[in-house]
Amino acid sequence: MADRGGTPEVDWPARPDMSLALNRMGTFDWDLDSGQMHLDDTALEVLDLRPDEFTGTAAGLGSRIAPGEEARLDARVSQALKDGRSHYGAYFRSFRRDGSPGWTHIQGHILRDPQGRPYRIIGIVRDAAHDPVEPGAGGEQAEGRRRMTGVVERTTAILAHARTVNDVTDILKDPEALGHLGAVSVMLGIVDGGRIHLVAEGQLGSYVPEIEYTRIDAQFPMSEAVRNMQPVFLGAREEFQLRYPNLWPYIEPLSVRSGVYLPLIAQGRPIGALGLLYTREGDFTAEERNLLMALGSGIAQSLQRAMLFEQEHDLAEGLQRAMLPRRIPEVPGARIAVRYRAARMGRDIGGDWYDVIPLGEGRVGVMIGDVEGHDTDAAAVMGQLRIALRAYVSEGHSPGTAMSRASAFLRELETERFATCTYAEIDLGTGILHMVRAGHLDPVVRRGDGSCHRIQVAGGLPLGLPPRDQSGPGSGYPVTRLELHPGDTLLLCTDGLTERPDGRPESGMQALMEAVRSGPADVEELADLLCDLVGDAGGGDDMALLLLRRRGTPLPRGGGPLRQRLAPGDPDAPTLARHLIRAAVAAWGAWDQADEIELAADELMTNALVHTEGGGHVSMRLTGEGRIRIEVEDESSALPHRREAGDWAVSGRGLMLVDRLADSWGVEPRGGGKCVWCEFAVRGTAV
Incomplete structure (x- = not known):
């Protein structure tokens, strides 16, 4: 060369x-x-x-x-x-x-x-x-166009799935999103009255601790963007120092050389602002400005949708809670805990409910139910149905009759809705529980030893559907009888507690059973645990939960209840009942009172057989207060009353004897019939 x-x-x-x-x-x-x-x-x-x-x-x-x-x-x-x-x-x-x-x-x-x-x-x-x-201009500009266009498309696609303000802020705080934006800091502010609330700040190696709340008329770029509804572009560090001296102390120690603040405008009014800070220096091109404004428009629409969603969800949840009982009464002999949790997905309101009804004499009714649908109509129907069922129960109707009447009530509303429900009536003195179910989940019982069982309860159709058998008011809802021992816990819930995203309710029920089995004995703590079990993994349905734990210690030997059928025309039924009553009285340590207790019970049984056509039932139990209680139920709605009998009259002295012999007596309506009862304080020592 x-x-x-x-x-x-x-x-x-x-x-x-x-x-x-x-x-x-x-x-x-x-x-x-x-x-x-x-x-x-x-x-x-x-x-x-x-x-x-x-x-x-x-x-x-x-x-x-x-x-x-x-x-x-x-x-x-x-x-x-x-x-x-x-x-x-x-x-x-x-x-x-x-x-x-x-x-x-x-x-x-x-x-x-x-x-x-x-x-x-x-x-x-x-x-x-x-x-x-x-x-490098051609390649750099092409690269910038591709990057910024991709940012707008990607961000818009992701934000389409955002349902809450937190969803929007999480997307903007994502480090990957910052990388695509080319920014080292992203800030989101929401207009709150006359101020801007900074709700999100994401960064990669840079942090700008602006005041959490700033006035819209303050000398800050975000405030100016909201005030004028125009973007603020800053192409050099000197612009931060000259135009916004209040912000400059936070910018000076950083490597920030430029920034943009975009107003978020929805339906012609500013709802917030987006701030982006860059390490690049130089003014923004017309194409970059257009793309950033398009990005701001997409974020504004998503943010407004999220804010409206949260407002409607809060309103719906408030309406739902207003339909539920404002307080749960204290019930002697039981600890009760209730929970309601709104759906985590969707803005719709639900129709789940619970209720607790004190019935007097140591008895309490508890119910839980779910009206079909997730809208305000479902909530309105729920409120009406809950009150109607509560009224039927409070009037003294039996569980089966109350459920049947509630079903007829729902049909008469002509809402084309149905509802599932479980109602349980519990005598806390004896633990006897009468339960009726209308298309609802079977209840769960946790025994005092920690074992956990699903109770198979005979069920009827969901409320609001035409009954299969029109022959009787309560024929469509059979009653299941079981005993709740001291220390046992009854759990009633709606299917929102067992639903899972995979659509397999059996897996949710298994998880529920395991949590109940291994959970704390205290019903409040157990209720919190079960709600946490669902968390955000539920299937999008709302959830209601009711827990009842029977207090007390085991009754004395022989303290279980006695119940005998009184059939019309059966001369042996009263005789057998008298023998059983005398034996129970002796077992309960009241042998010296056996004659007067037997006589009072005989008078009540005779009244039921003589003055009614359908016979009845006689039951006797030892209450937790150490009193012997006798109840005679019949199907007549005519209430007895005490009257004075003449010297030669052959009737009219029954209730007079009961009044003289018993410590207390009374009459309670029971649906289509009544219950006449009397109580004796045990003077002896129980064995």
């Missing part, structure tokens, strides 16, 4: 290494498995790196790449590897040793093994300072 006037002679044709060197194009070889990277001499010269400064890895290039560009280059390489491409290229801003800026272009060829796994990249590094027009 000869020398021509000081210019070195180049062989013809020029060798590839000479062609690359003269055009300031170096080569690199990157082993993806080991992370090692080789740069030839020209590549080191393009990047203004000495051989001893280069660490032999991709990270060793960081000192020559402008802030913010490294993450973009990594994203470009990762996307090419993920997409299965064989080539990629990108422009990036670089800095020489003296700090002067430059433009560099990188291009790589990806090698893959037979399975398609990338293992090596071979490429070139080129000085782009002499590219036509502006160094």
Whole structure:
């Protein structure tokens, strides 16, 4: 190669290494498995790196790449590897040793093994300072357009699924979203009266602790954007200092060089503002401004939708709670806990309810139910149905009759809705529980020893459906009788407690049973545990829960209840009942009172057989207060009353004897009939 006037002679044709060197194009070889990277001499010269400064890895290039560009280059390489491409290229801003800026272009060829796994990249590094027009402008602008357009599309798609304000803020705080936006800090403020509430701030290596609440008329860029409903663009650090001196102390220690504050406008009014801070310097192009404003518009629509959703959900939940009992009464002999949780998905209100009804004489009624549907109509129907069923129970109707009448009431409302329900009536003195079920979940009982069982309760149709059998008012809802021992806990719930996203309620029921079995004995703590069990994993339905734990200690030997049928025309029924009563009285330590107790019971049984046509039932039990209680139920609604009998009258002295013999007596309506009762205080010692 000869020398021509000081210019070195180049062989013809020029060798590839000479062609690359003269055009300031170096080569690199990157082993993806080991992370090692080789740069030839020209590549080191393009990047203004000495051989001893280069660490032999991709990270060793960081000192020559402008802030913010490294993450973009990594994203470009990762996307090419993920997409299965064989080539990629990108422009990036670089800095020489003296700090002067430059433009560099990188291009790589990806090698893959037979399975398609990338293992090596071979490429070139080129000085782009002499590219036509502006160094790297075409590639950089194309890259910027692709990035920003992708940001708008991706953010809009993600925000389409946001239902709450928290969903919106979580998306904006996502570090990946920050990377796509090219920003080091993202701030979201919501208009709250005359102030702006900063509700989200996401960052990558930068943090701007603005005041949580700022007035709209304050000298802050976010306030100005809301006040004027126009974006605020800041292309240099000096603009922060000159225009917003109150904000400058927070910006000065950071590497922030530019920023934009976008008003979030929905239906012609500002609802908030979005702030983005960058390490890049320079004004925003017209295309960038249009894309950012499009981004702000999409965020504004999502934010307004989320705010309306939360307002409607709060209103619906408040209406639902207003339909539920305002307080649960204290019931002697039991601990009761209730919970209601609104649906975690959707704005709709539910129709779940619970209720507790003190019935006097140590008895209490508990119910739980669920009206079909998730809207305000379901809540309104629920409120009416709950009150109607409560009224039927309070009037003294039997559980089966009350449920049948509630079903007829729902049909008369003509709402085309049905409801499921479980009602249980419990005598806390004896533990006897009468339960009726209308298409609802079976209850669960946890025994005092910790064992847990689902109770198979005879069921009828859901409320509001035409009965199969029209022959009687209570024929469609059979009553199941069982005993709740001291320390036992009854659990009633709606299916929102057992539903799971996988659509398998049996898995939810198994989890429920295990939680009840291993959970605390205290009903309040157990209720909290069961609500936490559902958490946000439920199937989107609301949930109601009622727990009742019977207090007390086991009754004395023989303290269980006695119940005998009194059939009309059966002369042996009263005789058998008298024998059973005398035996129970002796077992309960009241032998010296046996004659008067037997006589009072005989008078009540005789009245039921003589003055009614359907016979009845006689029952006797020892209450927790140490009193013997006798009850005679019949199907007549005519109430007895005490009357004075003449000297030669053959009737009329029954209730007079009961009044004289018993410590107390009374009459209670029971649905289509009544119950006449009397009580004796045991004077002896129970054994």
